[in-house]
Structures are given as C-alpha cells and as structure tokens.
Amino acid sequence: MSPSVKVMIVDDSATVRQVLSGLLNAEPDLTVIATASDPLFALEKMKRDWPDVIVLDVEMPRMDGITFMKKLMAEHPTPVVICSSLTEKGAQTTVQALAAGAMDVITKPQMGLKDFLSSAAKDVANAVRAAAKANMRRVAPSPSPAAVAPKYSADVVLPAPDQAMHQTTEKIVAIGTSTGGTQALEILLTTLPRTTPGLVIVQHMPERFTTAFAQRLDGLCQMEVREAQNGDRVIQGRVLIAPGGRHMVLKRNGAQYQVNVMDGPPVSRHKPSVDVLFRSAARSAGRNALGVIMTGMGDDGARGLKEMHDAGAMSVAQDEASCVVYGMPKEAVKLGAVDRSLPLEELSGAIMAFASGRR
Structure with missing residues (x-):
C-alpha cells in the first residue's frame, strides 16, 4: 500500500483549518500533518516535516500567499492547491499564484463556509491527489470513479459532429489544458505574434x-x-478564453468563425469542457482547425481531439517531459487522436507552421 499524501493547510481562518483537516483526514490516502495560520508559522513547521502538498489561502497576515509561493518555488518547489474566496481582488491574487506555480484553485464563498467545504470535500481531495502527482521540475520561478460526480460526454451539450466542412482560407487553433496550464499557456502565448490565427x-x-x-x-x-x-468573433491576433462555469463552442457564421458561450451540465466533469470545444471545432472547422492538448489531469479533451483528427484537423499534444501532469495528452495519444507530441517550447512553432499552410 502506498504511503499517504502528507498535506499542510495554511489559512488564517481557524474554521477552514479545522473543517479541511477533518475532511482530508477522512480520506484513506491523505494525511494532514500540520496547519498554520500564516506562511511564517508554516515555514517553521515545514522545517520539521515537509508536506507533499500545501493547501494555501492567498490573503493572509504577515506574509501573503504570492510571496510564500515564490519563496517555495525558488527554494523547494512543492505542489500547492489554492483555497481562495470568490472576490474580484481574490481572483486577481489567485491568478498571480497560479502564474507562480499553483496547481489548482478551490473557491470558497464568503458565507456558508462549513457547508460549502463539506459539499466540496471530494473536489478538494481530488485536487490534492492531482497536485501530489505533479512534475515539479516543470514548474518555473487519481480520483476514484465511485467518489466523483457522474462523468458526461460532450453529447449532453452537442450532438456528435456531422461531416467536416471543406478547407477554406480561415484557420483557427483550439487549445485545451488543465493542471499546470496557466503557466504553460503564458509560456506559449507570449511567443506568438499578432499574425497568429485566432x-x-x-x-x-x-x-x-x-x-x-x-x-x-x-x-x-x-x-x-x-x-x-x-458572439465574439475568432480573428487573427485574438485569443478567446472560455469563462469559468460556462461551455464555449465554435460556430461558423458565413465566412467567419465566432464562439457561443452556453450553460449546460459538466462534461468529463468540467465546465468549461475541452471535449465540448474540440467537438464544436470538429463540426464547424474540420481541416481548417489545429487542435492542441496540453498539460492536465484526467482525460477531458481526448475524445474531442479524436473527433477533430477524424474530421481532418491537425492535432498536437504537449509531450510528457514538458507536462506538469501528463494526463490529458496521454489519454489523447492512447486514443490515436494525436499527429505529433512536442515539447511545450515547440508548440508555438507548430501553430505558426499550421498558419503558413504546412501540415
């Protein structure tokens, strides 16, 4: 039997520390070895017993979560799951934490905290498990089926795609990612010029x-x-990111592409879902599309990428060595959905080759 994942909880709320400790300790493969009310107390305790995963708030006294994250990643990279309130200020800070290397985000409300944490227990536990498997060498300066929600396919949002359309001069790139993706996307997108397809x-x-x-x-x-x-148009030089809690689908409108943002049940346990986006790209763009699946836990996007591939689209996966978590790309490769696997640093070149007509 494999040893338990050692977890530390760092949060200035005694309620959060108490409730999360109880929930995580109830999982047979997780053990909370310590809690701390701020990062300075946490650092003292970590000298005695270093955790495998840290569950971290971002707005705390004495040292904020961002400073703590940067210190950790520079000196002793350790997987971190952010547990942050749903506020505009908190969102900005949490995105900075993700950019600094955090693995995932669990959002906590301002009210009804105990009830929320209890209902989200499996989400927190699964986020900790995923973080424990992360390849921290790729961070810059598995859930039990019986314990998770029903796993729907893209059929619940979009029916299976029809025959793909003929190639035109308009091209689009569809990308799906999860754990480790915030940093990976920053690395990728900052290398792309304004002449990149939408x-x-x-x-x-x-x-x-x-x-x-x-x-x-x-x-x-x-x-x-x-x-x-x-209704946003997909045009050269523009990147559209699906809003959290909503699916995004690609639509053809005459000679143009646009996106529809829509509600619906989670697909592959996610909303937004990569499978939904990729299926819509298979239907609406066919050979005019490039599908890219990147670092992430689970298999969301694997079936959708196979549909894109079968519709004539090019398909690329981030390779194992450059992924923080080689889950989603691995599943796509196993399905035969991937034309090529490339290091993160070469994905921009593949996108620009596609833009120039080289397949």
Missing part, C-alpha cells in the same frame, strides 16, 4: 478567475487576450 482556449478554472487570467495574459502578449463572450 485561438480559442479552455483552461479548467472556476468562475471569476478566468476574467483575471485573461487580463493578465493580455498585458503580457502581443495577441489580444480576452474572456470570451457570446
């Missing part, structure tokens, strides 16, 4: 955080980056 992206992220994430990237990239809104 990009549509699903990054697994809760509501409100995608707005701050898009704003951060927009300030770093040559391309325009925005959180997608219903």
Whole structure:
C-alpha cells in the first residue's frame, strides 16, 4: 500500500483549518500533518516535516500567499492547491499564484463556509491527489470513479459532429489544458505574434478567475487576450478564453468563425469542457482547425481531439517531459487522436507552421 499524501493547510481562518483537516483526514490516502495560520508559522513547521502538498489561502497576515509561493518555488518547489474566496481582488491574487506555480484553485464563498467545504470535500481531495502527482521540475520561478460526480460526454451539450466542412482560407487553433496550464499557456502565448490565427482556449478554472487570467495574459502578449463572450468573433491576433462555469463552442457564421458561450451540465466533469470545444471545432472547422492538448489531469479533451483528427484537423499534444501532469495528452495519444507530441517550447512553432499552410 502506498504511503499517504502528507498535506499542510495554511489559512488564517481557524474554521477552514479545522473543517479541511477533518475532511482530508477522512480520506484513506491523505494525511494532514500540520496547519498554520500564516506562511511564517508554516515555514517553521515545514522545517520539521515537509508536506507533499500545501493547501494555501492567498490573503493572509504577515506574509501573503504570492510571496510564500515564490519563496517555495525558488527554494523547494512543492505542489500547492489554492483555497481562495470568490472576490474580484481574490481572483486577481489567485491568478498571480497560479502564474507562480499553483496547481489548482478551490473557491470558497464568503458565507456558508462549513457547508460549502463539506459539499466540496471530494473536489478538494481530488485536487490534492492531482497536485501530489505533479512534475515539479516543470514548474518555473487519481480520483476514484465511485467518489466523483457522474462523468458526461460532450453529447449532453452537442450532438456528435456531422461531416467536416471543406478547407477554406480561415484557420483557427483550439487549445485545451488543465493542471499546470496557466503557466504553460503564458509560456506559449507570449511567443506568438499578432499574425497568429485566432485561438480559442479552455483552461479548467472556476468562475471569476478566468476574467483575471485573461487580463493578465493580455498585458503580457502581443495577441489580444480576452474572456470570451457570446458572439465574439475568432480573428487573427485574438485569443478567446472560455469563462469559468460556462461551455464555449465554435460556430461558423458565413465566412467567419465566432464562439457561443452556453450553460449546460459538466462534461468529463468540467465546465468549461475541452471535449465540448474540440467537438464544436470538429463540426464547424474540420481541416481548417489545429487542435492542441496540453498539460492536465484526467482525460477531458481526448475524445474531442479524436473527433477533430477524424474530421481532418491537425492535432498536437504537449509531450510528457514538458507536462506538469501528463494526463490529458496521454489519454489523447492512447486514443490515436494525436499527429505529433512536442515539447511545450515547440508548440508555438507548430501553430505558426499550421498558419503558413504546412501540415
């Protein structure tokens, strides 16, 4: 039997520390070895017993979560799961933490905290398990089926795609990613010029955080980056990121592409879902599309990428060595959905080769 994942909880709320400790200790493969009310207390305790995963708040006294994250990643990279409140300020700070190397985000409300944490127990536990498997060498300066929600396919949002359309001069790139994706996308997007075909992206992220994430990237990239809104056009030099808590689908409107943002049940346990985006790209773009699946836990996007591949689209996966978590790309490769697997640093070259007509 494998040893338990050692967890430390760092949060200035005694309620959060108490409730999370009880929930995580109830899992047979997780053990909370310590809690701390701020990062300075945490650092003292970590000298005695270093955790495998840290569950971290971002707004705390004496030292904020961002400073703590940067210190950790520079000196002793350790997987971190952010547990943050759903506020605009908190969203901005949490996106900075993700950029600094955090693995995932669990959002906690301002009210009804105990009830929320109890209902989200499996989500927290699964996030900790996924973080424990992360390849921390790729961070820069598995859930039990019986314990998780029903896993729907893209059929619940979109029916299976019809025959793909003929190639035209309009091209789009569809990207899907999850754990480790916030850093990977920053590395990728900051290397792309304004002449890049329109990009549509699903990054697994809760509501409100995608707005701050898009704003951060927009300030770093040559391309325009925005959180997608219903009816937004997909055009050269623009990146549209699916809003947290909503699916995003690609639509053809005459000679143009646009996105629809829609509600619906989680697909592959995610909303937004990569499978939904990729299926819509298979139906609406066919050979005019490039599908890219990147670092992430689970298998969301694997079946959708296979549909894109079968519809004539090019398909690329981030390779294992450059992934923080080689889950989603691995499943796509196993399905025969991937034309090529490439290091993260070579994905921009593949996108620009596709843009120039080289397949």
